[in-house]
Amino acid sequence: MPILMILLLTAACLPVPWPRPFESLDASTIVAIAGAFVLGSVLLSIGGCLRVLREIPKDRGAAASLYFRLRKRFALVQLWGTVALVLSGWGWAVRELASDAEGVLAPFAELLVPGPYLLMLLANWIVWFFAERALQAAGTSTQPFWSLPAYVLHQARQFVLLLFLPVLLIATQQTISRHDPELAHSTPYQVASFCWAFALLLLLPLFVKPILGLKRMPNGPIREQLSATATRMRFRYSDWLLWPTRGLIANAMIIGVLPQARFVIFTDRLLEAFDPPELDAVLGHEIGHARHGHIPYYFGFLILSSVVGGALLNYLESLRLLPDDFDDYGLLVGVFGLGVYIFVVFGFLSRVCERQADIVGAKAGSCADPNCEGHTPETELIEGGHAICPTGVRAMARALELVMHLSGLDRPQAGSVRQWLFAWWKSWQHGPPSHRIDFLLSLLEQPHRAARHDRFAFRVRAGLIAILLATLIGTATLIGWEEFFAQL
Ligand SMILES: [Zn+2]
Ligand SMILES: [Zn+2]
Structure with missing residues (x-):
């Protein structure tokens, strides 16, 4: 659900006077509570991961569904837990601690508001890596799994493209309007930022390739078959790309509106698991x-x-x-x-x-x-x-x-x-x-x-x-x- 996630992250970064419902708690106590929440959630994930690891030798199928179930459940706890945290004082504490004497928030400090969630996300990648690797080793895929750093990079790339880039743009825009309000309200600046956003949107397909680490799909029967189908369907594109996920993701997508900058992307898992009619x-x-x-x-x-x-x-x-x-x-x-x-x-x-x-x-x-x-x-x-x-x-x-x-x-x-x-x-x-x-x-x-x-x-x-x-x-x-x- 990237759209809703982008909205929540955006909301967290808005210049809002976050409430302080428990006035007796000072900023450093709230920071300690947030730290405890993040730590508790990481420990919970480690416990879940160990459960999955214990289950794999007994029944791989059951372990896989336990894995998916726990990840879904923990993701909800982490997401709504952070929302509750922000509303019950964390948002206020960030403003309190990261503002200068005039009350102006430090550049990009709004990113600290959703910070606990981002930290837990990073911790999830590291913890669940071990469960995913063991599940893949016990499964049918022939591909070797990622190393831990490569796995974290693989996750981080999707995160940057789908969630972090839009939120970073918003934080940049707010940082400018905070530190140079005159510039931010001038018409040339507003026109320029609108054009820039529009150009970014049209050019996005060109960034996707390096950000996700996509490769040209190798020549061979699959590429030929897909090209034939595209021609039969009278569909124009600029290239076929392969997304190497070491068997983690089964997905396909087309990015780009203009045929000159339009790529069709297939993940390795999809190409491996689907027969030719299914690929079509x-x-x-x-x-x-x-x-x-x-x-x-x-x-x-x-x-x-x-x-x-x-x-x-x-x-x-x-x-x-x-x-x-x-x-x-x-x-x-x-x-x-x-x-x-x-x-x-x-x-x-x-x-x-x-x-x-x-x-x-x-x-x-x-x-x-x-x-x-x-x-x-x-x-x-x-x-x-x-x-x-x-x-x-x-x-x-x-x-x-x-x-x-x-x-x-x-x-x-x-x-x-x-x-x-x-x-x-x-x-x-x-x-x-x-x-x-x-x-x-x-x-x-x-x-x-x-x-x-x-x-x-x-x-x-x-x-x-x-x-x-x-x-x-x-x-x-x-x-x-x-x-x-x-x-x-
Ligand atoms: Zn669709
Ligand atoms: Zn038929």
């Missing part, structure tokens, strides 16, 4: 995202949503409906509201789009016969992927089943509300794989549901934009357009 299905799924323009739509949708959200907050403020000290906490409330909105509305949108991509994934391996019973090397697959056949559907379903298995997700037991809720919470952005597989298999009997879902997705996307635009125009008319642009 995975590639087809990613092509589906590109073909339907999901990523640019997501960006437009999120930007429009935050503009509308900001305008609504301003309108409420002009009606004097908000409490007086709202200015202090306004940013935080905004980020929190955005989080709930993303979880509910964006989550729904994203699940609709994932299903659309799954359908393209099924089409990528489909022939012209809607009742076919399997393919031979001579079977001709459909150009452009404009038809769907049972063999293509089954390949996509198998690929999802494999992803579910490799990432340690279980099909929720029928009738267990708790497991069902957890499955949804865990995959709010994609929908539980079991749910997606059931939809795909329903296409075997009712292939028309594919086209129906595409129409539904179109209505959802157009409808959401229409609602947002209507709200925007309505609010701007109420507060006056001039005022609206001034606040923008």
Whole structure:
């Protein structure tokens, strides 16, 4: 859930006068409490790791699911524990200890607010390395595992790309506005930082390669097959990349909006564990995202949503409906509201789009016969992927089943509300794989549901934009357009 994590980390770094609910505790006591929390959590992880290590010789499968379960549980404790810590005095203590005599916070000191969480994250990598290495040694993968430093580097690279880079940009921007407010409020600075952020977004694919340590995918049958499928699906890209994870991650993605700077990435585990039709299905799924323009739509949708959200907050403020000290906490409330909105509305949108991509994934391996019973090397697959056949559907379903298995997700037991809720919470952005597989298999009997879902997705996307635009125009008319642009 990187989006929600980015939001939480961003919220932690905002210039908020964090509360001090226990006035009798001074800053150094709170630091000691935070230290104890971090230490306790690390000890808990060590205990969990030892349990997994003891279980592996008895039953590797049970040990693997124990491992996934404990990591999920501990991650939640660490995340929400840090939130509680920040709200119960840690946020205040950081400001108290890291500000100068005039009360100006030291450069980048806001990064200390989520600091306990970042420390526990680092400790997790080191502790759980031993469990992961032992699990891999007892498993089927033939790859040698990372050494401890290489493993930590591997984790740190993903962390930097997905979480730390965005948060660092925010901290930099705040450091500048704290230490040179005049510069930060000047129009040239604001225009320049907007352009810079936009350029960064377009150029991101070029940074991803060195940050994640990606390599060119070696020549060979797999690369040839993927290229043939991409040509058949009329998909343009600049290169195929291989993400060496020593068998840790089974994933594929396309980064980049422009074909000139667009890379298709497969991890080693995926290439090793998936057969050719399943690889085609995975590639087809990613092509589906590109073909339907999901990523640019997501960006437009999120930007429009935050503009509308900001305008609504301003309108409420002009009606004097908000409490007086709202200015202090306004940013935080905004980020929190955005989080709930993303979880509910964006989550729904994203699940609709994932299903659309799954359908393209099924089409990528489909022939012209809607009742076919399997393919031979001579079977001709459909150009452009404009038809769907049972063999293509089954390949996509198998690929999802494999992803579910490799990432340690279980099909929720029928009738267990708790497991069902957890499955949804865990995959709010994609929908539980079991749910997606059931939809795909329903296409075997009712292939028309594919086209129906595409129409539904179109209505959802157009409808959401229409609602947002209507709200925007309505609010701007109420507060006056001039005022609206001034606040923008
Ligand atoms: Zn997807
Ligand atoms: Zn077929």
